[in-house]
Amino acid sequence: xxxxxxxxxxxxxxxxxxxxxxxxxxxxxxxxxxxxxxxxxxxxxxxxxxxxxxxxxxxxxxxxxxxxxxxxxxxxxxxxxxxxxxxxxxxxxxxxxxxxxxxxxxxxxxxxxxxxxxxxxxxxxxxxxxxxxxxxxxxxxxxxxxxxxxxxxxxxxxxxxxxxxxxxxxxxxxxxxxxxxxxxxxxxxxxxxxxxxxxxxxxxxxxxxxxxxxxxxxxxxxxxxxxxxxxxxxxxxxxxxxxxxxxxxxxxxxxxxxxxxxxxxxxxxxxxxxxxxxxxxxxxxxxxxxxxxxxxxxxxxxxxxxxxxxxxxxxxxxxxxxxxxxxxxxxxxx
Ligand code: SP5
Ligand code: ZN
Numbered sequence: 001x002x003x004x005x006x007x008x009x010x011x012x013x014x015x016x017x018x019x020x021x022x023x024x025x026x027x028x029x030x031x032x033x034x035x036x037x038x039x040x041x042x043x044x045x046x047x048x049x050x051x052x053x054x055x056x057x058x059x060x061x062x063x064x065x066x067x068x069x070x071x072x073x074x075x076x077x078x079x080x081x082x083x084x085x086x087x088x089x090x091x092x093x094x095x096x097x098x099x100x101x102x103x104x105x106x107x108x109x110x111x112x113x114x115x116x117x118x119x120x121x122x123x124x125x126x127x128x129x130x131x132x133x134x135x136x137x138x139x140x141x142x143x144x145x146x147x148x149x150x151x152x153x154x155x156x157x158x159x160x161x162x163x164x165x166x167x168x169x170x171x172x173x174x175x176x177x178x179x180x181x182x183x184x185x186x187x188x189x190x191x192x193x194x195x196x197x198x199x200x201x202x203x204x205x206x207x208x209x210x211x212x213x214x215x216x217x218x219x220x221x222x223x224x225x226x227x228x229x230x231x232x233x234x235x236x237x238x239x240x241x242x243x244x245x246x247x248x249x250x251x252x253x254x255x256x257x258x259x260x261x262x263x264x265x266x267x268x269x270x271x272x273x274x275x276x277x278x279x280x281x282x283x284x285x286x287x288x289x290x291x292x293x294x295x296x297x298x299x300x301x302x303x304x305x306x307x308x309x310x311x312x313x314x315x316x317x318x319x320x321x322x323x324x325x326x327x328x329x330x331x332x333x334x
Contacts, residue, residue, distance in 0.1 A: 001334060002136050004129035005043035005147040009033060011118025012150055012165075014081050018111055019286075026114075027286060027318045028163035033149040036314065039324030040331060043147055046125070046132030053131050053175045054124070057167060057200060062158040065107045066123065066165060069115050072100040081114035109154070109161035109195075109221070119150075123165040126150060130168035133311045134175045137271060143310040143334040146172065151315040153194035153275045154221060162192065162221060169275045169313040170200045173207055176271050176311075182206065185269035187260060187303065188213065190277025190315040191287040193225025197275065198239055205234035208267040210260040211275075212253065214288060215243035238267075246288035250295040253280070257302055265306060272308040278317030278326040285318050296326045300333025310334055 010030040016023045037043060055063060073082040084104030088095075097103055126148050133144035152169055154162025173184050186201070188194040188211035201207040209231075216225040231239035240263050242256040264272065278296070280289040291299075304310070312331065317323045 001143050001145055001331060002133070002141060003040055003043040003145045003147055004046045004132045005033065005037060006045045006125035006129060008125040009122045009129070009149055012116055012122030013118065014114040014116050017114070028150055028316075030149070031320055032317070032323060033147060035320050035324045036147055036149075036327050039328040040145065040147070046128040049128055049131045049135070053171055053178070054127050054166060056174050056178060057157065057170045059158040062107055065103055066115075066160075067120050069100065069104070070117055070119065073115070076100050081116050083111055083114045084108050085111065107159050109156070109159050113160050113163055113165070119165060123150065126152070127166045127168055127171050130172040130311075130313050131175050133313065134172035134273070137309045137311050138176060138179055138181070143312065145312045145331055146314065148314045151190075151277070152196070152313070153188060153190060153315050154192070154196045156196040156199040159196070161196070163316070164196060167196045167200060169273050170197050172311055172313060173273050177206060181270045183208075183267065183269045184271045184273060185210065185264045185267055186273045186275065187264060188275040188315075189280070189299065190275055191279035191284065191289060192220055192277070192316065193241070194275055194315075195221045195224035198224060198229065201235060202231055202239065203233040203235040205238055208238050208240070208264060208269060210240040210242070210263055212242045212244060212256050212260060215245055217243070218246055219288070244289070247290055249290045250292070250298060253289070253291065253295070254298065254302060257299065261302065261306060269308060271311065272303075272306060273311045273313060274303065275315045276312050276327070276330060277315040278323050278330070281317065281319055281322055281326055283319045283322060293322065293326065293329070296329040297333055300330040304333045
């Protein structure tokens with residue numbers, strides 16, 4: 001399986017985040033990429049597909065914000081990473097500000113996703129990896145892996161959050177649709193709900209979004225991922241949410257996975273894109289499922305049994321000791 005990674009993805013390197021009310025080292029570190037890279041085998045740098053595939057998912061204002069936020073932050077006299085501290089609750093109005101703090105709130109959904117000097121460049125090459133992986137499968141390979149980091153599934157059309165800036169899996173899915181595919185499915189098996197991906201394809205009938213995740217009644221991102229969220233308009237019924245309780249083990253996980261896979265089969269997609277997070281692992285420092293080593297090959301096999309051309313995109317997973325092994329195990333099923 002071809003694997004895509006670009007060293008520039010490590011230019012994004014926030015120092016710390018707010019965790020349970022205190023500052024802690026940033027969980028989504030560049031070391032994650034190295035941990036995964038050391039177990040999954042040789043990776044290739046992606047080609048440069050340009051900004052157009054990114055702009056077909058994200059708004060021009062948001063892309064401009066990502067590119068310029070750090071310069072504006074410095075111009076405002078700030079040291080350290082750029083983090084918002086005030087939000088337009090329920091997006092009151094589309095006001096235009098010149099003030100960086102106001103824009104940080106306008107274009108983000110949480111305070112745990114700082115911008116650093118290298119964030120745009122890292123996010124850009126990160127997205128190129130996802131596009132390259134999709135392109136490889138469009139060209140006939142059975143599967144490909146985008147070693148994305150920072151992750152993407154919490155980022156919406158015009159907002160960042162949950163360690164995510166550009167929605168890599170959504171960009172790859174849209175790239176497939178813009179290159180001749182009529183219907184694609186996205187299966188999200190990160191511990192957290194993929195709110196950004198859901199928002200992006202909410203009213204779209206050509207993309208099925210199915211997600212298994214910790215019940216948002218107890219876990220981030222709280223405001224998305226409940227079972228009754230099923231899409232609207234042309235997308236009514238094309239969003240499927242399978243919230244699972246904390247403590248979920250492989251048996252309960254596979255039961256929900258079977259339902260999601262049945263739904264995907266009914267949809268008859270031409271391509272499957274998988275948002276893979278290893279933060280479902282029992283030892284993950286910010287998550288609460290009970291999956292064990294060995295379970296990832298079972299989950300991978302269940303998904304691979306669909307026999308669909310598959311693009312696997314890396315999302316979360318924060319236990320550096322086991323992240324590489326669990327990811328390699330999942331990939332080996334494809
Ligand atoms: C891609 C991805 O996995 N993003 C996750 C973002 C989660 N950010 C906030 C997590 C807050 C976790 N607090 C957990 C307390 C556990 N005792
Ligand atoms: Zn996650």
